[in-house]
Amino acid sequence: xxxxxxxxxxxxxxxxxxxxxxxxxxxxxxxxxxxxxxxxxxxxxxxxxxxxxxxxxxxxxxxxxxxxxxxxxxxxxxxxxxxxxxxxxxxxxxxxxxxxxxxxxxxxxxxxxxxxxxxxxxxxxxxxxxxxxxxxxxxxxxxxxxxxxxxxxxxxxxxxxxxxxxxxxxxxxxxxxxxxxxxxxxxxxxxxxxxxxxxxxxxxxxxxxxxxxxxxxxxxxxxxxxxxxxxxxxxxxxxxxxxxxxxxxxxxxxxxxxxxxxxxxxxxxxxxxxxxxxxxxxxxxxxxxxxxxxxxxxxxxxxxxxxxxxxxxxxxxxxxxxxxxxxxxxxxxxxxxxxxxxxxxxxxxxxxxxxxxxxxxxxxxxxxxxxxxxxxxxxxxxxxxxxxxxxxxxxxxxxxxxxxxxxxxxxxxxxxxxxxxxxxxxxxxxxxxxxxxxxxxxxxxxxxxxxxxxxxxxxxxxxxxxxxxxxxxxxxxxxxxxxxxxxxxxxxxxxxxxxxxxxxxxxxxxxxxxxxxxxxxxxx
Amino acid sequence: xxxxxxxxxxxxxxxxxxxxxxxxxxxxxxxxxxxxxxxxxxxxxxxxxxxxxxxxxxxxxxxxxxxxxxxxxxxxxxxxxxxxxxxxxxxxxxxxxxxxxxxxxxxxxxxxxxxxxxxxxxxxxxxxxxxxxxxxxxxxxxxxxxxxxxxxxxxxxxxxxxxxxxxxxxxxxxxxxxxxxxxxxxxxxxxxxxxxxxxxxxxxxxxxxxxxxxxxxxxxxxxxxxxxxxxxxxxxxxxxxxxxxxxxxxxxxxxxxxxxxxxxxxxxxxxxxxxxxxxxxxxxxxxxxxxxxxxxxxxxxxxxxxxxxxxxxxxxxxxxxxxxxxxxxxxxxxxxxxxxxxxxxxxxxxxxxxxxxxxxxxxxxxxxxxxxxxxxxxxxxxxxxxxxxxxxxxxxxxxxxxxxxxxxxxxxxxxxxxxxxxxx
Numbered sequence: 001x002x003x004x005x006x007x008x009x010x011x012x013x014x015x016x017x018x019x020x021x022x023x024x025x026x027x028x029x030x031x032x033x034x035x036x037x038x039x040x041x042x043x044x045x046x047x048x049x050x051x052x053x054x055x056x057x058x059x060x061x062x063x064x065x066x067x068x069x070x071x072x073x074x075x076x077x078x079x080x081x082x083x084x085x086x087x088x089x090x091x092x093x094x095x096x097x098x099x100x101x102x103x104x105x106x107x108x109x110x111x112x113x114x115x116x117x118x119x120x121x122x123x124x125x126x127x128x129x130x131x132x133x134x135x136x137x138x139x140x141x142x143x144x145x146x147x148x149x150x151x152x153x154x155x156x157x158x159x160x161x162x163x164x165x166x167x168x169x170x171x172x173x174x175x176x177x178x179x180x181x182x183x184x185x186x187x188x189x190x191x192x193x194x195x196x197x198x199x200x201x202x203x204x205x206x207x208x209x210x211x212x213x214x215x216x217x218x219x220x221x222x223x224x225x226x227x228x229x230x231x232x233x234x235x236x237x238x239x240x241x242x243x244x245x246x247x248x249x250x251x252x253x254x255x256x257x258x259x260x261x262x263x264x265x266x267x268x269x270x271x272x273x274x275x276x277x278x279x280x281x282x283x284x285x286x287x288x289x290x291x292x293x294x295x296x297x298x299x300x301x302x303x304x305x306x307x308x309x310x311x312x313x314x315x316x317x318x319x320x321x322x323x324x325x326x327x328x329x330x331x332x333x334x335x336x337x338x339x340x341x342x343x344x345x346x347x348x349x350x351x352x353x354x355x356x357x358x359x360x361x362x363x364x365x366x367x368x369x370x371x372x373x374x375x376x377x378x379x380x381x382x383x384x385x386x387x388x389x390x391x392x393x394x395x396x397x398x399x400x401x402x403x404x405x406x407x408x409x410x411x412x413x414x415x416x417x418x419x420x421x422x423x424x425x426x427x428x429x430x431x432x433x434x435x436x437x438x439x440x441x442x443x444x445x446x447x448x449x450x451x452x453x454x455x456x457x458x459x460x461x462x463x464x465x466x467x468x469x470x471x472x473x474x475x476x477x478x479x480x481x482x483x484x485x486x487x488x489x490x491x492x493x494x495x496x497x498x499x500x501x502x503x504x505x506x507x508x509x510x511x512x513x514x515x516x517x518x519x520x521x522x523x524x
Numbered sequence: 525x526x527x528x529x530x531x532x533x534x535x536x537x538x539x540x541x542x543x544x545x546x547x548x549x550x551x552x553x554x555x556x557x558x559x560x561x562x563x564x565x566x567x568x569x570x571x572x573x574x575x576x577x578x579x580x581x582x583x584x585x586x587x588x589x590x591x592x593x594x595x596x597x598x599x600x601x602x603x604x605x606x607x608x609x610x611x612x613x614x615x616x617x618x619x620x621x622x623x624x625x626x627x628x629x630x631x632x633x634x635x636x637x638x639x640x641x642x643x644x645x646x647x648x649x650x651x652x653x654x655x656x657x658x659x660x661x662x663x664x665x666x667x668x669x670x671x672x673x674x675x676x677x678x679x680x681x682x683x684x685x686x687x688x689x690x691x692x693x694x695x696x697x698x699x700x701x702x703x704x705x706x707x708x709x710x711x712x713x714x715x716x717x718x719x720x721x722x723x724x725x726x727x728x729x730x731x732x733x734x735x736x737x738x739x740x741x742x743x744x745x746x747x748x749x750x751x752x753x754x755x756x757x758x759x760x761x762x763x764x765x766x767x768x769x770x771x772x773x774x775x776x777x778x779x780x781x782x783x784x785x786x787x788x789x790x791x792x793x794x795x796x797x798x799x800x801x802x803x804x805x806x807x808x809x810x811x812x813x814x815x816x817x818x819x820x821x822x823x824x825x826x827x828x829x830x831x832x833x834x835x836x837x838x839x840x841x842x843x844x845x846x847x848x849x850x851x852x853x854x855x856x857x858x859x860x861x862x863x864x865x866x867x868x869x870x871x872x873x874x875x876x877x878x879x880x881x882x883x884x885x886x887x888x889x890x891x892x893x894x895x896x897x898x899x900x901x902x903x904x905x906x907x908x909x910x911x912x913x914x915x916x917x918x919x920x921x922x923x924x925x926x927x928x929x930x931x932x933x934x935x936x937x938x939x940x941x942x943x944x945x946x947x948x
Contacts, residue, residue: 001571001597001613003621010578033637035551035669038579040900050907052900059547062670065641076546083881095573096637096670099604124573125601386585 006346006366008321008384012122013094014039015132019140019221020090021053021169025201026140027086029077031069031097031104034059046387047170056080058097070102074111081113088116088144088202090136095124116202118143128344130220130296130322133168137197138224144205148232154212159191160259163211163229165237166222167198172299172383173397174198177217180399181242184252185215187266190259197221209233213258217241217398218298220322242398243302244310244406245272272400274407278311286411290493292317292358294341294349294367295382297325299397301332303362303381306406308336313410317341317356319349346370357493360414365389375488377413472499475510482512497522536865538872540856545879548900549829549854550583551669552677553636557584558919559681560593562705565629565734568594569621570667571614571646572636593628595621599638610642614649615656622657629659630734632681635666661734663688673854675752675830675919678705682729685737686759689729692741694764699725700786701738701765703757704750707922708732714773714925717783720800721792729756740765745789747782749773749924751864752831754857771863773924774832774932775839776808781863804926811930812843818937820845825892827901828852828878829915836896836918836932838867844933848872849892852883894940911939 013030020028021043030036037057043049058076060069077091091104105119118139122132154160164181167174178195185192193211194204214229214237216222226237236258242251249267256263277283291313293304297320307313318333319341320326326342333340341352346366353361353370361371361378365385371378380389381397396402475483486494494515501518502510553576556568570576577596584592597617603610614633622628631653633646646664653662665680666672672680682703692699700723702714711728718726727738729746744765748757751772761767770785771778780801787797824846826833833853840846848869856876858865868874875883887895888908895905895912902912913936923932 001599001603001610001617003617004574004577004596004598005592005594006581007574007577009574011574013575014578033551033669034547034549034673035553035579035637036575037546037548037900038550038554038582040548041898042582044901044903045899048903050903052904057546060670062640062668065670079881095575096641099638099641124575125599125604128574 004345008344008346008364008366009129010039010042011095011124012127012129012132012135013092013124014042015129015134015221016090016092016120016122016136017043017053017055018129018133018168018170019136019197020055021049022167022171022197023054023200023202025087025203026054027080027084027089028053028055029073029080029089029091029104029108030055030057030094031073031076031092031102032057032059032094033096034061036094036096043169046385047390048387049169053169054084054086060097065100069097069100070107073102073104074107077108077111077113077117081111081115086115086202088118088140089113090118090120090140092120092122093124098124116143131324133221134224137165137168137221138228140197140202141205141208141225141228144202145208145229145232146206149209151209151212151234159189160213160261161191161193161211162213162215162255162259163193163208163235164195164215164217165226166216166218166220167195168218168221169198170383171198171218171221172296172385172389173395173402174218176394176396177398177402179394180396180401181215181217184242184248184266184399185255187269188252188256188259188263189261189265190255209235211235213237213255215255219325220296220298241298241302243299243402244306245274245400245403246305246309247302248272248399248403270400272403274310274403277407283311283411286414287312289313289360289414290316290356290358291360291362292353292356292367293381294319294321294361294363296320297322297329299382300329302397303406304332304336306403307362307410310403311407311410313360316358317352319343319352350374355496357496359490359493360410362410374492376492377415379409379413381409473502473507473510476512479510479512479515482515494519536862536868537870538865538868538874541873541875543875543877543879543882545877545882547673547854547878548827548880548898549878550674550898551579551637552667552672552674552680553580553634553669554583554674555667555677555681556580556594556634559678559705559730562732563630563730563734564732565627566593566632567621567625567628567630568632568634569618570594570596570634570636571639571644572596572599572634573638574598576636576638593625599642599644604642610644611649614644615653618653618662619657622660629661631657631660631662632684633662633664634677634681635664635668637668637670640666640668640670661688675750675832676855678750679753679755682753683755683759685730686740686756686763689737689763690739691763692739692744694742696739696741696743697725698743698745698790699727699739700790701727701729701740701744701746701760703729703746703748703753703760705730706749706924710922710924710928713927717800717804718786721783721787721790721796723786723790723792745786747786748860749782750832751835751857751861752855754855754860757860767860769863771838771867772832772835774835774929775843776805776812776926776929777843777867778835778839779808779924779926779929780805801926808926808929812933815930815933815937816844818940819894819933821847822893822940823847823849823890824936825849825887825890825895826851826853827883827887827895827897827915828854828875829896829898830919831855831857832915832918833896834861834864834868834874837872838864839932840936841869841872842867843929844936846894846936849890850875850883850886852878854878894936896936911943913939 043053091108108117216226229235240251240254242248252263291307300320315336320329321344330340350370362381498518650662650664663684665684667677731737740763742764768785771781773779773782837851850873852875902914
């Protein structure tokens with residue numbers, strides 16, 4: 001048993017729902033107890049979809065368990081087929097139905113419906129949402145893409161043709177990423193065959209084989225399917241994730257190579273405003289800002305590169321909850337000289353953020369709350385997200401416009417340069433102090449000063465494995481007072497640096513001198 | 525299987541139907557979201573799957589980061605391999621949890637569908653852990669979807685508390701017990717009214733703290749403040765308490781009827797009752813008047829959700845002049861709702877249970893002016909041009925009593941007002 005307050009990912013059948021809801025002409029019959037319909041509102045509320053997800057639940061109850069839940073499942077499948085007339089169906093069990101061991105595959109087969117009915121095995125006690133989405137998409141592609149066959153040689157003169165794989169319902173900025181990537185491909189002269197799962201029908205999946213290659217936007221959901229298509233039809237697929245200017249340029253080069261065309265029209269085009277914005281002197285103060293990055297693997301990797309190479313930040317923490325992609329994230333972390341954090345426990349992430357004392361956190365909805373509690377600026381860069389991160393405006397993460405969006409997103413929460421200088425000069429200014437956030441964010445002054453020390457709150461969150469830290473030396477009063485004069489956004493780091501410095505030297509007391517010795521030692 | 529069952533025996537003057545099929549409702553685990561705010565030193569540990577944790581996090585939204593007093597012990601493969609191991613695992617998780625949270629005085633082990641299906645005996649676990657963790661009390665109840673619908677989670681929780689309540693001496697003077705979690709502000713208002721009626725000994729279940737739960741005995745008369753408390757009522761009856769039949773305190777009329785039941789049981793004079801309730805009634809009337817114009821004659825359709833549907837429909841029809849198209853309820857407790865059924869307009873169609881797609885067909889065909897439904901249906905129906913009032917808000921907002929009657933009407937009037945306001 002694992003004690004859990006917050007989970008980054010839902011169970012795998014939520015992933016299957018994300019695929020089913022993304023598509024058209026597909027219906028999902030989920031063997032699940034009453035109550036599991038809560039998942040509908042992720043789609044109708046967070047993503048604000050204007051129709052119910054195409055999911056029929058058996059919603060069995062205790063009194064049904066004594067009778068025949070298998071029969072209930074069969075009648076539900078039959079009724080869903082009769083009512084919705086889908087081109088294909090997927091059937092499966094949620095965690096509870098997995099335990100009662102009705103056999104959705106066999107039961108659905110016995111109905112002998114005149115459409116493909118694809119059974120899903122989603123082990124709810126081992127796997128999670130993204131795996132569920134990936135597996136569902138893979139199963140659909142396997143069942144519907146047709147028998148394996150080598151690709152005939154392309155006729156000369158035809159535009160190169162690709163599929164775009166990966167966007168789903170409830171995906172972080174998938175809607176706009178897709179628009180942006182379509183625009184890039186169009187500028188290159190590449191035609192799009194099928195986009196899947198988002199907007200595709202089962203019949204569309206039957207046309208996947210017509211493309212020359214596949215563009216994988218989100219490896220979490222599409223890599224398995226892309227590998228299958230490569231094996232079956234010899235379609236190569238892209239590896240570069242087009243996040244940031246560098247990522248987008250690499251993506252364009254890779255796509256052009258796969259299509260056998262010249263990437264120059266796009267690479268020499270107007271591109272993104274990010275490079276100039278980042279070079280303009282206004283951005284100088286961003287240099288070496290300490291940033292902590294956490295999210296799904298795709299976004300964590302993409303953002304770590306943007307932060308370090310395109311904005312000049314220092315990545316002091318990098319992690320993901322996508323265990324399936326731990327290897328890639330570890331390799332990227334090594335390039336930043338740090339160790340990757342692979343965990344799905346937000347308390348571990350909170351501890352790591354505390355220890356790294358960053359000036360900016362890039363993460364999910366959870367990191368936003370953690371950063372708020374720690375008083376650190378934050379931007380959301382990955383699912384899971386709340387309703388505000390399914391914005392009405394155009395807000396891609398990918399491509400050149402995505403890079404523009406990222407520049408704004410990453411700089412916005414930070415205090416502006418002049419504010420920083422004034423804070424350094426006038427430390428006791430009543431209008432510029434701990435309680436006041438960046439002026440442009442309009443934060444109301446906080447009555448009580450924020451504790452800048454990692455003091456556990458009165459009712460501490462449950463922390464099963466409490467880290468046993470070596471206690472730091474006590475602070476002399478005048479050193480403590482001096483510490484308060486340091487601008488609050490770097491104070492946490494000053495404190496931890498000084499304490500580490502004192503601990504390493506086994507100093508009994510942290511004095512004014514220790515504070516400045518440590519400052520000189522660590523420099524900035 | 526989605527066909528309505530044959531017409532059952534008539535129930536009062538209403539047109540009662542029962543329906544079976546797909547149900548779009550929450551499970552009882554959702555009750556934790558408000559119960560953990562109400563009982564301030566209780567912790568709710570769900571023993572379930574990732575789905576359970578995901579549900580509570582989706583339902584609780586931002587509250588998860590406000591030091592929540594709930595969590596999920598997620599069952600994994602190893603637990604499924606052997607029940608003995610699962611018990612050991614549970615003890616380990618709970619022991620560490622309590623070590624970390626010395627402020628917790630009452631721990632609820634909350635059963636879920638997976639724990640019920642694998643027959644993890646949480647009541648034995650609660651007994652075992654109560655002994656080991658004393659003075660922390662460990663109780664258990666089921667909030668599983670296979671057994672409970674949304675607010676029935678509160679019923680199961682309160683029913684689990686009842687056997688544990690202190691015993692009131694048989695010789696003690698009769699006392700009044702209000703049953704059902706209410707907003708603190710609502711409790712305080714009711715206390716003032718009861719005091720004005722001369723009733724000093726009024727208690728609430730649940731109390732705000734584990735150590736302050738009310739005593740129960742043969743002299744206890746209880747008033748249900750919520751319509752979904754069947755098991756709690758049964759457990760109280762077993763302790764010798766007796767229910768005061770009453771409508772529910774929603775709207776001015778409901779509140780008056782509810783208070784009246786207590787006044788009659790405790791021999792409050794008509795004069796004293798009039799003095800205690802007149803100001804509230806007058807204020808409620810003032811607050812309701814402007815809403816009558818907006819809601820009068822509007823046709824309202826209720827999807828089943830919380831069992832509050834019947835009292836709410838009664839309020840809308842009688843105090844605001846709305847017309848009722850269909851009143852869906854997940855479960856209709858004939859005895860507890862007798863006074864409400866009496867007050868519903870004759871011939872009102874009440875549907876117990878649900879067959880989701882069929883009910884949506886009826887709703888679309890009727891095209892009501894206002895549809896009360898859950899968040900899974902609200903936006904899809906809005907997109908079809910139907911105005912909706914999402915029903916969960918009716919649980920998460922103080923709505924009972926005279927002072928909230930206007931707020932309650934406003935909850936229904938707001939979607940209509942908004943629709944009228946928007947030009948694009």
